[in-house]
Amino acid sequence: MEKTAQAGEAFLDIKDLVVEYHTDDAVIHAVNGVNLKLAKGETLGLVGETGAGKTSIARSILRILPDPPAKIMKGEIWFNGENILKLPEKKVRSIRGDKISMIFQDPMTALNPIETVGSQISEAIRLHNSISRADANKQAVQMLETVGIPGKRFTNYPLEFSGGMKQRVVIAMALACKPELLLADEPTTALDVTIQAQVLEMMRDLQKDFGASVILITHDLGIVAEMCEKVAIIYAGEVVEYGTAEDIFDHRAHPYTEGLFGSIPTIHTKTKRLNPIRGMMPDPANLPSCCRFAGRCPYTTDECTSSYPEMVECKSQPHTVRCVRARVKEGGSQ
Amino acid sequence: MIPTLLCVVLLIFVLFEITPGDPALTILPSDSWTEENIARVHKELGLDDPILVRYVRYLGNAVQGDLGTSYLTKTSVTNEIAQKFPYTMKITFISVIMAIVAGIPFGVIAAKHQYTLTDNISVFISLLFVSMPNFWFALLLARFFGVQLGWLPTTGVETWTGYILPSATVAITSLAAITRQTRSSMLEQIRQDYVVTARAKGQIEGKVIYGHALKNALIPIITVVGTNIANHLGGTLVAETIFSIPGLAKYMITGLNGRDYPVVLGSVLFISAVFCIVMMVVDIIYAVVDPRIRIQMMKKNNSGRKTKARKEAAAA
Missing domain, CATH: 1.10.3720.10 (MetI-like)
Structure with a gap:
């Protein structure tokens, strides 16, 4: 019954996801009650600093978190009307790499160094299609050419490729089965700027061709502006602001988001020093029970340090923000 | 591999040289342990020659597949090894x-x-x-x-x-x-x-x-x-x-x-x-297992060939 109820809703719906890492001496709260929705064909950017829990969210969707130590404690991830977290392993395996696939952060280590790139791509194809090895290889060659690598390099090993080429191979592998949802975990972080632009452009083209939805994890707001329709700002394992890219860029409401934008130097004004957000993210093993940004926020009030802020809806839908100031602001303007 | 084996043989020769004990005494029954007999056995076995001479002689034979004859059983060591190995x-x-x-x-x-x-x-x-x-x-x-x-x-x-x-x-x-x-x-x-x-x-x-x-x-x-x-x-x-x-x-x-x-x-x-x-x-x-090693080896060969070719071209 729930299945049909969900079917009409979002294509991907993450509800109250909680991920913890259990180590010998601490419990690290990596993801704390994240809610996210994604429509078909849409691109969602997950933005946040290192350790904010972005990758844990993405890996939860594929259920490839390293267990132990990672545990999904709570939550639901609805994909195409099925709760991925409740599916048997075998079913999830048939989704991985087929319906949902992932592009990894570091192309240098994401490929198996002792298998040819071609066999690694055709492995993904053969896992999800019952076709012969020869046909799978043919498709893999096509995939390589789609991402701009000559098909004759099918039999080369990863060490014979440059970083940018390896990332193309990783992307080819992720797109090999024409996924409906692509999780791109900082796909360009390990690449230099010119290659970044190429890879992003290629991803955008491929997304258009394949019609996939994309979750793009990054800490580069420039990439977000270029690629994403929706943006979720992640801080200390929770969504602090969510909205369309326009809302986030032009009407940002959370002080953390402000800080992120404030730290980007602009070309028009002369900046001697960069303007970072002061302080550090709270220790994820020991999170405050109040607003998690209170320690670094320039507008902190007593309310911020005494109570936990709820998500507040802003004027322009679907813009939400987790900040008491926004409530006051929005409340005042209504 | 060859130098390793040469060293192995040399080492054993030296070790035998410095260990006490005389093979002649084990070969001869204890009632015939006279100086004369011992000297005769030494001569038969070629033990009187200097160590280097014996070393070279041994290697020369070994290369031809002859590892000598057992002192005690008088059988060919090569044959015995072939049988027991x-x-x-x-x-x-x-x-x-x-x-x-x-x-x-x-x-x-x-x-x-x-x-x-x-x-x-x-x-x-x-x-x-x-x-x-x-x-x-x-x-x-x-x-x-x-x-x-x-x-x-x-x-x-x-x-x-x-x-x-x-x-x-x-x-x-x-x-x-x-x-x-x-x-x-x-x-x-x-x-x-x-x-x-x-x-x-x-x-x-x-x-x-x-x-x-x-x-x-x-x-x-x-x-x-x-x-x-x-x-x-x-x-x-x-x-x-x-x-x-x-x-x-x-x-x-x-x-x-x-x-x-x-x-x-x-x-x-x-x-x-x-x-x-x-x-x-x-x-x-x-x-065979690791293509990284294989590719490196191939590269080395190729570059070797290239420099060779270049040298030849220069010579011509």
């Missing part, structure tokens, strides 16, 4: 297979279940095997399987079943070494990103572990197996003695006890040569 080789070979077949899965399982009971048990067993002297283990095996259960023969190798206990004896130490190496190199590999990639593709766990991770973990394991083959060649000594197998190791010990220099020299030289060959094969296996 198959036993030793079989035991070594079977025991290496046993150690690999048991050790690698043990190690993989231990790595997969790190810090669980399974892991602890496997670490404990491998530690136990490492610390157990293998002559004692051999006696335990003989007593249990040979005497109490009566399943396997405890002496001789008339049938193939005779090889099981000696091989197991030899395998036990390196089994532990292989298990531990497999565990640690698997632990390193299963944390690598490409393993996550393989999982994210939807690959089944068994293939992720054995197809992707284990293949990458193999290099250090192969090294351990290679060096353990040397231990196996030595380990057969205990097995051959306890299970009365007329192998090469036993031949060598007999020779040592009787100061039968040609026997010892020949056997050691032969085993060293076998070991060198094994190491060479291991190097080749590296290249």
